Amino acid sequence: MQRLLTIAGTALLALTIQASAEGDPAKGEKVFKKCAACHAVGENAKNKVGPQLNGVVDRSWGAVEGYKYSKALIELSDGQVWDVENLDIYLTKPKDLIKKGKMAFAGLRKEQDRADVIAYLTQFNEDGTTK
Numbered sequence: 001m002q003r004l005l006t007i008a009g010t011a012l013l014a015l016t017i018q019a020s021a022e023g024d025p026a027k028g029e030k031v032f033k034k035c036a037a038c039h040a041v042g043e044n045a046k047n048k049v050g051p052q053l054n055g056v057v058d059r060s061w062g063a064v065e066g067y068k069y070s071k072a073l074i075e076l077s078d079g080q081v082w083d084v085e086n087l088d089i090y091l092t093k094p095k096d097l098i099k100k101g102k103m104a105f106a107g108l109r110k111e112q113d114r115a116d117v118i119a120y121l122t123q124f125n126e127d128g129t130t131k
Contacts, residue, residue, distance in 0.1 A: 022119070024115075026120075031113045061076070
């Protein structure tokens, strides 16, 4: 039941997200510094407290080799993808998407900051090279 409620809530939030302004990757790189204590991107990125984020945009949930995801994320991951809508919801307030997930970060309040970070992350291929 909890899983169904979470998925329904996620779908509702995705429907209510206003079309966000296009993100600026250069600004997103600066905002990403808030994330860099726990996450890495680029050719030499390794898992830290959180998984490396190379190729995260449109990647399946729980797909990074060698990273131990929370039980909550694994239980909800069937068919889920880190598309722009899910990333926006998660970056707004991670616990709204995965209530018992590991992510301790409170979120990015500003819509433009989220759009910029997503634009920055979109540049990275799965191997860490840039597109």
